Amino acid sequence: MEGPEAQPVRTFPASPDDAGQRLDVFLAARFPEHSRTWLARQVDDGFVGVEGSRPRRVRPGLRLEEGDVVTVRLPERGEPRAAPERIPLKVIFEDDYLAVVDKPPGLTVHPGSGEQSGTLANALAWRFGELSGVQGPTRPGIVHRLDKDTSGVILVAKDDTSHWALSAQFRDRTVRKEYHAVVRGRIELDADLISAPLGPDRRRPTRIAVRMDVGRPSETYFEVIERFPSQTYVRCLPKTGRTHQIRVHMASIGHPIVSDPLYGGTVPSLTPICPRQALHARSLTIRHPHTGDVLTFEAPLPADFEALLSHLRGA
Numbered sequence: 001m002e003g004p005e006a007q008p009v010r011t012f013p014a015s016p017d018d019a020g021q022r023l024d025v026f027l028a029a030r031f032p033e034h035s036r037t038w039l040a041r042q043v044d045d046g047f048v049g050v051e052g053s054r055p056r057r058v059r060p061g062l063r064l065e066e067g068d069v070v071t072v073r074l075p076e077r078g079e080p081r082a083a084p085e086r087i088p089l090k091v092i093f094e095d096d097y098l099a100v101v102d103k104p105p106g107l108t109v110h111p112g113s114g115e116q117s118g119t120l121a122n123a124l125a126w127r128f129g130e131l132s133g134v135q136g137p138t139r140p141g142i143v144h145r146l147d148k149d150t151s152g153v154i155l156v157a158k159d160d161t162s163h164w165a166l167s168a169q170f171r172d173r174t175v176r177k178e179y180h181a182v183v184r185g186r187i188e189l190d191a192d193l194i195s196a197p198l199g200p201d202r203r204r205p206t207r208i209a210v211r212m213d214v215g216r217p218s219e220t221y222f223e224v225i226e227r228f229p230s231q232t233y234v235r236c237l238p239k240t241g242r243t244h245q246i247r248v249h250m251a252s253i254g255h256p257i258v259s260d261p262l263y264g265g266t267v268p269s270l271t272p273i274c275p276r277q278a279l280h281a282r283s284l285t286i287r288h289p290h291t292g293d294v295l296t297f298e299a300p301l302p303a304d305f306e307a308l309l310s311h312l313r314g315a
Helices: 023-030 036-044 120-128 160-171 245-252 303-312
Strands: 010-013 048-051 069-072 090-094 098-103 151-157 176-184 191-195 198-200 208-210 219-227 231-238 279-287 294-298
Touching (some): 023 048, 023 069, 036 048, 090 294, 098 120, 120 151, 151 160, 176 245, 176 303, 191 245, 198 245, 208 245, 231 245
Parallel strands (some): 151 279
Antiparallel strands (some): 010 069, 090 098, 176 231, 176 279, 191 219
C-alpha cells in the first residue's frame, strides 16, 4: 500500500453492529463516493488490511468480527472537484471548524448520477472555499446527508480532523436528531418506538424496505405533536441513520409521510400546498469536535411546511 498516488491511511474499528458484515459492504458505507465494485477491487489489490484476533485472508467477502481494525489507503481516482456555484445558503452557525446550514427542500446534497451541478456541495464550495476532503472532492465538508426533498439542519466540516470527530459521533449514535413530519392518517398512540431492520427493496432499486432477512437494525422513536382528522403532525427521533429510515418506518406502520410518492404518501388535495415529502430536520445536537461543548442547532419550519399545517388547522 505504498506509493505517491495513495491517500493517507485511515483506520476503522468494527463495532458490534458491524460483526458479520462483508468487508466490501463495510467499506461502501464509509466511502459512499466509490462504488462497491471499485472498493472490492482495491481490497484485491492490497489497499485494504484487516487486523483482528486471528489471521484471515483479506478479501471483499470477508466477514468482519467485533474488534477488527480495518486499515484503508485508497489510490487517488483523480475525480473532479465540486465546482463552486453561487447558490444562496442560509448559514445557521459557523466557526473555524464547522458550519451548519439550513438546507431548503429540492436541493440535492452532492453531485451524482444525473445531477452534476446545482447541488449543496457546489454551493458549499462557493461559500466556504476549502473544506474537509474526507468524503472525496465531489462532497466537500459533507458529514451526513439529507434526501433532496427533505429540508433542515445539515452539518459541514471545515477540516479532516473535525470531520473524523463528527463522523465518529454519528457512528457511535451520540448525535441527537429531531425531525418533524406530517403523515397520512390519524395516529392514536401518543408515542411509540418503531424497531424494524431496513435493507434494499427486492423489486424497486430506488426504494428501501423492511427486511427481516438481510436488513440492518434500525430504530425510530416518534411522538404526536398534533392530530388532524386525516393526518398527524409528529416529531421523530431516529436512533439509527439508515437511508430513508423515517420515511420507510412511518410507512411500515401505515402512516407514510404526506407528499412522499415513493412510499405511498401522495394526497392529491395537499400536493399543491406541499409538493414534496413533508419531512424537516428540525434540530441537531452534537459535541463540538474541538471544545467538547454540547451544541444544538435548529432550523425553523420552511414556508411550504407551515402552509401545510395552516391548511390542516383550517386557517
